[in-house]
Amino acid sequence: MKLYSSLVLVFFLVLVAITLGLFLTLIVRRAIVQYRERKFAARYRKIEGELLKLLGEPGVDGALALADRHAKFPHVLTDVLVNYSRSLWGGEQAKLFAIFNRALRSRFRADLSSRRIVRRLRAARLIGFFVDHSDATVIKDLLQGSPIVRLAAANAIAQSPSTEAVPIIFRAFETDDVENAHAYKNVLFSLKTRAENGIREALKKPLDQKKIEILIEIVGSIPIIALAEDVAAFAEHQDKEVRLRVARALGRLRRPDMLPVLLRLARDKAWEVVAQAVKSLGRLGSPEALDILTQALFSQQWYVRYNAREGLLNMGESGIARLDQVARQNRDRDAADMAAMGLVDAEFKEGS
Amino acid sequence: MPPKKKGNSIDNSSDHQSAAPGPDRPVQPAAGKSILVIEDDQTNQNIIRHFLEKDGFVVFSAENGEEGLRQARDKPPALILLDLMLPGINGFQVLSHLNQDAALAPIPVIILSSLTHEDDIMKALKSGAADYITKPLSPVVLMTKIKMLLTERS
Secondary structure, three states, X not given: OHHHHHHHHHHHHHHHHHHXXXXXXXXXXXXXXXXXXXXXXXXXXXXXXXXXXXXXXXXXXXXXHHHHHHOOOXXXXXXXXXXXXXXXXXXXXXHHHHHHHHHHHHHHHHHHOXXXXXXXXXXXXXXXXXXXXXXXXXXXXXXXXXXXXXXXXXXXXXXXXXXXXXXXXXXXXXXXXXXXXXXXXXXXXXXXXXXXXXXXXXXXXXXXXXXXXXXXXXXXXXXXXXXXXXXXXXXXXXXXXXXXXXXXXXXXHOOHHHHHHHHHHOOOOOHHHHHHHHHHHHHHOXXXXXXXXXXXXXXXXXXXXXXXXXXXXXXXXXXXXHHHHHHHOOOOHHHHHHHHHHHHHHHHHHHO | OOOOOOOOOOOOOOOOOOOOOOOOOOOOOOOOOEEEEEOOOHHHHHHHXXXXXXXXXXXXXXXXXXXXHHHXXXXXXXXXXXXXXXXXXXXXXHHHHHHHOOOOOXXXXXXXXXXXXXXXXXXXXXXXXXXXXXXXXXXXXXXXXXXXXXXXXX
């Protein structure tokens, strides 16, 4: 009994010691983190103050001196440079480049292949702002890295105000393995209208079909209206996946002069392309599409009929009149049902 | 994220002249004119404040729309620099409040925004903004536009 009590006591004491130890570790760790944060913030303010004094001054000598003074603090310097690169445009950027080239470029190259993810992340953040022509292969490596590094690189590149960044991204996209092409989707999309020239040039090249599909999709998603003709050039492509994306992109671009292309795609041999073209015609809302949308209500494919119904609803009164006609006929029950459902939707919308 | 920095810690002792090339016509002297900067990004605020103070402007800053409106009512500035994407009420709403206030409506407002879509720019200009500058900022362009606008309005 005595032995048992002693064991319980020892167990209890050990438990108390472990708990206290854990608390102590947490407190010390927190104190260390706070100390580091304070030091980081103080250094950030110091670098920022010195950098601000340089802005508006001629030449980059001051920037080079600043780089030499703070080269020992690459994390802080990176933060300052990334924030200021995001905010500044024009001649003042030369100073940021000078600081980067002097204090961080060689370290940045080494960090790109570092085994530590934190270092690769830091390199990924920098690349968007301080990229140059020799970095195309580096971009490829980063976009093939682990998801978090890939995301950081993609964000940094897409936010980069540098005019150099866009052609480099396209070069990397065009030359990279097709398996990695999807990693570029977000990057290209984030470029928004800055991607226009790159996409136009890329669509003229003999790229892999998957890459062409991605580019066409992006034109529609951004959307870049000026590229409608470049997209329409693929309307006769032998693969239905490409034609389908053309139909979708043209619908999103909503250019009335693309109506003939969409009307052609609405008669495609593949029902998937027809369904998409019908949907896009509905988006365009052109009265010239009334006949083909009405015809599509009689398709054997549910998706084609559904998109035709939605398209006709988009047309307003003339579309509703067509739905009414089809709902009253008896030769095709499926078409009549779909049209009747469309009329119910129209009534519901009117009521609400 | 840069550490938050309140107030102005920038040394203005430099005798450097404005980075902005003067417009062809004479510009209004900046000294003493106050400018309100409504911008939530600390780095942008620091850059703008630095260049404005270098040219002799008195700068007030606010990190959100409500605070900006309050400051504008307390001390009507000569010009307002307004970000569109703000926490709380956005820049368009601030612009609308300014227009509805008879005392504040004449103050010229320059929009600073990373929104580059034509629709956003047109919406801001139609809502009464005097000019629209996209981010990232070129300090030279910003200063030139501010000076020209103040010269025109005076």
